[in-house]
């Protein structure tokens with residue numbers, strides 16, 4: 575193999591690996607996948623490189639660009655736990671008006687633009703915007719502080735593998751499971767109800783205005799205007815401790831409940847045995 579490319583461009587702050595490679599491709603006048611396969615002939619796609627970069631691939635990229643293996647890994651999502659993969663979008667879905675660089679062509683993609691657990695920009699703290707351009711639902715404003723706490727919990731877990739008694743990404747997914755409301759709704763629209771609504775009751779009213787809600791543990795990336803509800807739900811459960819997970823079981827029935835119990839048992843049982851949960855409080 576030959577040495578590094580004659581000219582290399584420094585990665586931008588928070589830039590995604592595939593974006594950095596694509597900017598080199600643009601510089602050298604080739605397609606991004608040609609650029610990548612120049613040294614990684616077996617590479618499937620740029621997206622795959624971002625999500626599941628192997629050590630061997632990282633080393634080839636290191637050789638190609640003359641940078642450190644640590645830097646290459648930091649640009650990718652190779653270090654995130656498996657549970658985070660579903661929270662990472664395939665293409666940019668949110669942006670910070672303050673940090674978007676309009677003067678760079680092609681426009682770079684920042685890692686944070688794909689992170690489905692964020693509501694604020696990690697570089698300046700500004701609230702993100704997405705295509706819907708609607709502000710966070712007003713009904714969720716009492717949950718703002720909890721949502722920011724949830725964002726930090728999820729981000730620390732995804733990016734630095736920090737854990738408390740729970741895996742926050744796993745909890746976020748579970749909160750999107752269906753729940754049986756009581757009393758049963760008159761309209762019979764059971765598809766609207768999620769476990770999250772048992773913790774953030776204002777969510778039910780927000781979902782009552784929607785004609786569909788295609789989000790679930792499999793598709794957990796919520797649009798920005800309702801994402802604070804999910805982040806707050808995680809923060810509230812984190813503070814309240816395992817009994818709150820136990821309480822959620824009571825809102826489910828049948829197979830759905832069994833799946834929930836199977837998924838939470840390892841969180842609930844040891845935590846109850848080892849220590850008292852913290853006091854429940856919203857803020």
Ligand SMILES: [Zn+2]
Pocket residue numbers: 670671672673695696697698699700
């Ligand atoms: Zn920003």
